[in-house]
Amino acid sequence: MSALSESPGTTKAVGDVPMLRSRGLLAADASLAAVLGALMIYSALRPSMLHVLSVPIWTGLCIALLSALAVATRRLAPLASLSVAVLSSAAAWLLGFERDSFLTVSLILYVVASTRPPRRSGPLLAGAVLTTTAIYLSAPPASTLHPHPVWWQLLGTAATPVAIESAGWALGLAVYRQRSYVEAVKIQAAQQVRAQQELAARSAAEERLRIARELHDVVAHAMSVITVQAGVARYIDAEMPERASAALESIESTGRQALRDMRQLLGVLRAEGERAASSPAPALSDLGELVDGMHAAGTSVDLRVGGDVRQLPEGLELSAYRIVQEALTNVVKHAATDRARVDLRYEPEELAIEIVDDGAGARAAMSGAGHGLVGMRERAALHGGSLEAGPLPVRGYRVAARLPISAPLEAVPA
Numbered sequence: 001m002s003a004l005s006e007s008p009g010t011t012k013a014v015g016d017v018p019m020l021r022s023r024g025l026l027a028a029d030a031s032l033a034a035v036l037g038a039l040m041i042y043s044a045l046r047p048s049m050l051h052v053l054s055v056p057i058w059t060g061l062c063i064a065l066l067s068a069l070a071v072a073t074r075r076l077a078p079l080a081s082l083s084v085a086v087l088s089s090a091a092a093w094l095l096g097f098e099r100d101s102f103l104t105v106s107l108i109l110y111v112v113a114s115t116r117p118p119r120r121s122g123p124l125l126a127g128a129v130l131t132t133t134a135i136y137l138s139a140p141p142a143s144t145l146h147p148h149p150v151w152w153q154l155l156g157t158a159a160t161p162v163a164i165e166s167a168g169w170a171l172g173l174a175v176y177r178q179r180s181y182v183e184a185v186k187i188q189a190a191q192q193v194r195a196q197q198e199l200a201a202r203s204a205a206e207e208r209l210r211i212a213r214e215l216h217d218v219v220a221h222a223m224s225v226i227t228v229q230a231g232v233a234r235y236i237d238a239e240m241p242e243r244a245s246a247a248l249e250s251i252e253s254t255g256r257q258a259l260r261d262m263r264q265l266l267g268v269l270r271a272e273g274e275r276a277a278s279s280p281a282p283a284l285s286d287l288g289e290l291v292d293g294m295h296a297a298g299t300s301v302d303l304r305v306g307g308d309v310r311q312l313p314e315g316l317e318l319s320a321y322r323i324v325q326e327a328l329t330n331v332v333k334h335a336a337t338d339r340a341r342v343d344l345r346y347e348p349e350e351l352a353i354e355i356v357d358d359g360a361g362a363r364a365a366m367s368g369a370g371h372g373l374v375g376m377r378e379r380a381a382l383h384g385g386s387l388e389a390g391p392l393p394v395r396g397y398r399v400a401a402r403l404p405i406s407a408p409l410e411a412v413p414a
Contacts, residue, residue, distance in 0.1 A: 030072045036104060037068030040092075063092045067104045074108045078115070079124075082108045086128050089161075090135040102132055102161045106168030113172025114179070121176075125169040132161045200374060207375040282325075283317040284344065290325060291342070299332055300339050307346035316403060319379040320344075320351055323387070326372045327355035327399040335359025335397060350385070351403045358396040376401065 040063070070085040085104040105128055113121040282290075291301045312320075324342055331340045337359030345352040373389055376399065380387040385403035392398055 025075060029074060032107070033068040033070075033072035036071055037064050040064035040067060059095060063088050063095075067092075071104050071107055074111045078108060078112045082112060082124060082128065086131050089132055093132075093136055102164055105132065105161070106164045108168075109165055110168040110172040110175075113169045114175040115172075116176070118173060118176075121169065121173070125165065129162050129165050132165070136161060203374045204378060207378045210375075281314065281318045282321045283314065284312070284320055285317075286321060287324060287342070287344070290321075290328070294328055294332070294340075297332060298338055299328070301328065302339075302341045303344070304342065305344045305346075308348070309346050312346075312351065312405060316351070316383055316405065319383060320353060320401075320403060323353055323376045323379055323399075323401050324355060326376050330372050331355070331357045331359065331397075337396075350405055353399075353401040353403070355399045356392070356396060 066084055067088045070081040070088065074081045082105070085108050089102045089105055109121075109125055109128060112124055116124075287303060291303045294301045324344075328340060328342070331337065335357045337357050340355065340357040343352070343354040343356075373387075376389070377387045380401050380403060383403045385401060387399070387401040389399045390397070
């Protein structure tokens with residue numbers, strides 16, 4: 001799997017998980033390398049070693065420095081560091097130094113295994129183990145006298161690097177699997193977020209399209225009425241001067257042209273195969289029928305209407321009706337209750353709508369990305385209004401919308 005974008009101090013490795021290269025880790029590697037190098041130099045300079053070595057002492061110092069350098073750079077260039085460590089370990093053994101240098105191979109194998117999948121780090125482990133073991137078996141140390149049989153010496157010689165190097169690789173593999181799991185969880189979470197965002201965007205687009213269809217139905221209906229009235233007035237008003245008759249004729253012609261254009265636009269907005277609605281758009285006066293339907297479905301709805309009840313613009317009444325309808329639909333679907341209240345108040349400058357139920361407060365379908373809430377907010381924003389939705393403190397859910405009555409229609413943002 002591919003890693004996510006790295007944060008500061010993290011660099012994407014060749015393998016499947018990012019390699020951490022923070023200053024703290026690099027400093028720790030440098031300190032560890034210094035300690036190992038010092039121990040190897042001390043081992044090479046011991047009097048017992050000086051008496052049996054057949055090579056210059058600076059050879060052992062160079063091997064110690066190379067091993068330390070390999071550990072210090074294991075996070076910067078792990079493959080190169082592993083190669084240097086294996087060669088240094090082999091050289092130390094062949095030249096008669098102590099075999100502590102294979103510890104550096106184990107430390108570097110840990111980094112390799114922690115950043116690469118087993119199918120890639122496993123062959124590197126096998127290569128390192130086979131190389132060091134073959135060299136160890138082919139050239140026993142000249143500085144060590146063994147009291148045990150040869151076969152026992154060979155077994156011990158082969159088992160030691162295998163065990164130490166395999167332990168480093170196994171520990172790195174455990175770290176790799178843990179980090180791979182964490183990365184997989186992050187990727188899955190990111191994919192879910194993207195999917196939710198795409199769903200919300202698609203839902204908003206579909207809802208805007210549905211609103212456009214309904215609003216254009218309203219406008220088309222109004223234009224039809226205007227056209228008919230203008231055509232009738234031109235014939236029945238005999239006392240109207242000729243210029244007034246010409247104006248009415250222009251109104252009729254303009255209305256018919258606008259109606260044709262509106263129908264063409266409506267045809268583009270409609271999905272393929274969808275037919276125009278023949279019934280008038282629902283209005284606030286139809287809420288009684290909506291409440292009766294809810295009663296028939298088993299949900300008791302208390303409808304309260306207050307304020308200066310009056311006829312509102314048709315588009316505004318349609319949006320208000322759809323908000324109430326969607327909120328009550330969500331009550332039936334998700335609230336786990338059979339009671340709800342709808343408050344409709346006609347204020348001087350705005351229409352206040354509130355839908356409250358006493359069911360389950362927190363429900364996924366009414367979250368910010370839910371289809372219903374997206375649609376209700378789009379309808380409120382269409383008229384320059386606002387909509388709030390959320391659980392009540394103790395129990396229940398509340399949807400409240402305020403729609404300005406005199407505000408002009410605003411375009412829904414894309």
